[in-house]
Amino acid sequence: MVAAKIAGVLRAQFPGLVLASDIDGLHPSLTLSPENWKEAAAFLRHDPRAGFNFLRCISSLDLYPEPFIELVYDLMALEPAGPGEPWRCAATVAIRLRVPRDGGSVPSVADIWPAAEWHEREAFDLMGVKFEGHPDHRRILCPDDWIGHPLRKDYQYPTEYDGIPAGPAPKTSVPETP
Amino acid sequence: MQERVYHSYPDLLLDAEGEDLADLRTEEMLINMGPQHPSTHGVLRLVLRTDGELVLEAVPHIGYLHRCAEKIGENLAPYQFIPITDRLDYLAAMNNNYAFSMAVEQLCGIEVPERGRYVRVIMSELNRIASHLVSFGSYALDLGAFTPFLYGFREREYILDLFESACGARLTYSYITIGGPALDLPEGFLENLQQFLDYFEPKIDEYNQLLSYNHIFVRRTAGVGVISPEDAIAWGLTGPCLRGSGVRWDLRKCMPYDIYDRFEFEIPVGVPGGSDGIPRAVVVGDSWCRYFVRIAEMKQSARILRQCLEQIPDGPVRAKVPRVLKLPSKEVYFEAENPRGQLGFLVVGDGSPIPRRVKIRGPSFCNLSIASQICRNVLVADIAAIIGSIDVVMGEVDR
Numbered sequence: 001m002v003a004a005k006i007a008g009v010l011r012a013q014f015p016g017l018v019l020a021s022d023i024d025g026l027h028p029s030l031t032l033s034p035e036n037w038k039e040a041a042a043f044l045r046h047d048p049r050a051g052f053n054f055l056r057c058i059s060s061l062d063l064y065p066e067p068f069i070e071l072v073y074d075l076m077a078l079e080p081a082g083p084g085e086p087w088r089c090a091a092t093v094a095i096r097l098r099v100p101r102d103g104g105s106v107p108s109v110a111d112i113w114p115a116a117e118w119h120e121r122e123a124f125d126l127m128g129v130k131f132e133g134h135p136d137h138r139r140i141l142c143p144d145d146w147i148g149h150p151l152r153k154d155y156q157y158p159t160e161y162d163g164i165p166a167g168p169a170p171k172t173s174v175p176e177t178p
Numbered sequence: 179m180q181e182r183v184y185h186s187y188p189d190l191l192l193d194a195e196g197e198d199l200a201d202l203r204t205e206e207m208l209i210n211m212g213p214q215h216p217s218t219h220g221v222l223r224l225v226l227r228t229d230g231e232l233v234l235e236a237v238p239h240i241g242y243l244h245r246c247a248e249k250i251g252e253n254l255a256p257y258q259f260i261p262i263t264d265r266l267d268y269l270a271a272m273n274n275n276y277a278f279s280m281a282v283e284q285l286c287g288i289e290v291p292e293r294g295r296y297v298r299v300i301m302s303e304l305n306r307i308a309s310h311l312v313s314f315g316s317y318a319l320d321l322g323a324f325t326p327f328l329y330g331f332r333e334r335e336y337i338l339d340l341f342e343s344a345c346g347a348r349l350t351y352s353y354i355t356i357g358g359p360a361l362d363l364p365e366g367f368l369e370n371l372q373q374f375l376d377y378f379e380p381k382i383d384e385y386n387q388l389l390s391y392n393h394i395f396v397r398r399t400a401g402v403g404v405i406s407p408e409d410a411i412a413w414g415l416t417g418p419c420l421r422g423s424g425v426r427w428d429l430r431k432c433m434p435y436d437i438y439d440r441f442e443f444e445i446p447v448g449v450p451g452g453s454d455g456i457p458r459a460v461v462v463g464d465s466w467c468r469y470f471v472r473i474a475e476m477k478q479s480a481r482i483l484r485q486c487l488e489q490i491p492d493g494p495v496r497a498k499v500p501r502v503l504k505l506p507s508k509e510v511y512f513e514a515e516n517p518r519g520q521l522g523f524l525v526v527g528d529g530s531p532i533p534r535r536v537k538i539r540g541p542s543f544c545n546l547s548i549a550s551q552i553c554r555n556v557l558v559a560d561i562a563a564i565i566g567s568i569d570v571v572m573g574e575v576d577r
Contacts, residue, residue: 026284026510027524053411056513059524059537072524074511074539078411078427086445087427094511115414118547126248141241141576150249 006030006093009049014040029072029094037097038107044075044095045112051077051090055109058119060127062101064153069104069129071097101152105130108137126151206234213242217320217562220572222546224553224561233561236553238546243576251536256282256503256525257356259536264350266538267574269312270517272305272341274574275354277514280435281523282356285510286503294358294495295437300371300486301344301354303479307378308337309517310472310479317469317566318389321398326389333381336374343367357499372487379480382473390470391457399466400451400459403552403564407463413551414544417519418475419568422448422468429515440489441482446474465567472517472569502531509535518542518569540574 007021007030017040020031032040044050052075061070077090099106108131110117120131121140128149131137139146148155158166212223221242227235247262254262256278263278264271276298283290290298315330338348343364345353353360389395405415410423420427428445430438448467451460460466505527513522519541526535545568553564 026508055414056520057511057522057524057537057539059511059535059539061526061535072511074522074524078425080425085426086432087425089433113414114409114412114551115544115547118543119414122543139241141244143241150246151252 006044006050006091009047010040010043013043013047027094028092029096031096031098034097034099034106038109038112040095041107041109041112051079052093053113054078055113055115055119056092058116058123060123060129060151062127062151062153063098064101067101068098069101069127071099071106071123071129073097073109099129101128103130105132107132108134110134125149128152205229211236211561213239218565219316219320219570220575222565222570222572222575224549224565226553226558226561228558231557231559233553233556233558236550236561238549240543240546240572240575243572245577247577248536248538251533251538253532255531256505256533260355261350261352264352265573266540266577267309267516267518267521267542267571268349269571270305270309271350271352272301272354273309273514273516274521275352276302277512277516277521278523278525279354279356279358280514281510281512281525282503282505283497284512285505285508285525285527286356288357288497288499290358290497291494292491293362293493294497296486296490297359297363297495298354299437299441300483300490301341301351301359303482303486304337304340304371306479306517307476308334310476311337313472313517313569314385314389314469317569318395320562320566321395323389323392323395326385329381329385329388333378336377340367340370340374343370356503358496360496362495368487368490371483375480375483375487379477382477382480386473390466390473391455396457396459396466398559399464399469399563399567400457401461401464402556402560403465403567404461405463405548405552409548409551410463413548415519415548416541416544417516418468418471419519419545419548421445421471422567423463424448424467429513429520435512435514441485443478443481446471446478465563468567468569475517504529504531505533513539516541518571518574519545521574538574538577540577542568542570542572542575543577546570546575 004023007018011018014036017032017036018030019033022029044052054076056074056076059072073095076092078087079090080087108120120134123129125139125141160166207228209226209228212218213221223239225237226233250262251259260275263274266274311330311334315327318326342348345351405423407423407425410420424447426445426447431445448462449456450462451458507529509526511524513520521541522539524537525533528534
């Protein structure tokens, strides 16, 4: 319900921004076009109609074999209640952006939500999405000289690293619940 | 109540005539702290740019414990992934299992029976107490006090004995799986839990007397590493770090999941010094507040446990889960309140038994990101106080 309101407000403010909305599922989300993402993010953060001040998570999904990577920004609007009262969550929404796999880049929102700094570094490190304007754009979890982006579906497991040989790539099995 | 401010040394190096004592001028050094270090709570590397004893900047480097849990999640079925979740925040394994199980149960529409839900909450809150005891003990140890560590671990032994009687393991349990706990509680578990609660609750006041109001401890932690509530929300902090800054936000109360809406408990937050017995030097959002929120949370967890003991019904603990659980082509993002913050799982199914993507939002990952901001212009000794108060477990930072 609240995600529908956000979708309406965004459509009114930025025509052509909201590409799709899936608000009745388990994970209510709006798919936005990555072109005006910076303005949309600033609007979502600062406008009193949205007020999403808490960035919970930035996830990256590889849509292989489609040539897209999807970024999912989970946002929450926290607001204080009376003195001694627990704070309230006014709304939650997930914003999805589709970025091309090869060389796709998205404006960084680290200046809007500082929590994004490390989440974007992780999305770059593990999925290869570049973030323009990121203050510290380098790998965070893998070593600095790692080749490739491990969470991609077409990632080639390395055969050796720094001269140390690595084993064969793992296989998937179909398991049974006990 | 002022935040402590240190001045850079070069301003003060003038002799009696006001001439610059160039010989005594220090230079900036880049000092490496970790990844192997007793005070960094795991394999965390901090590169400190220091000017004498003053740290101008501390840059955390993480990834030394990266074990590719998310990639493994794309190759294992959910029930096979449960042991991996144990090892994320290895001090709160029950809570990790709980969060992941609930995410998958939401995705697949599995309803856990009532007794199973109560057992999950009991284990989750016991593990919260155990985790906060480690945090209490190791924080004191970082600052040079050895005794609280031993007392904390002694109480933890009773909790680990309870866990061992229930599932056989002391640290990585894999007890709470998809569909509920793997086994029902053993005979005598609830009586032992009652005895433990009667024994443990007075101990919290003893530990306050031992450490929380100790003059040296207060001098080292009050006013150090102050995080304002706006900064805490902007940087995505959750758990005691957020509550220590005065933001009364706890998922169990504010967005209740499972059966947490049936329990009465409070959310402790950081309070300014001078009232209620709080030392006067304490500022809301400093390291002392974050530490004290954990101590108060142990009391609230004990309260929840007593209510569980009263309310737990008989019956089965597990739901009927199909032999090969096919995940629907939907996704779910579920967050649970772990001892260190909100642990989130984004599970994307694609119709097969193996998820397409498992994204883990580790609370310590988000909490640690603020370290580079608050470790500016503090003394080297304060770095240990600040990192210890954030209470990171590198298992969920690096996954």
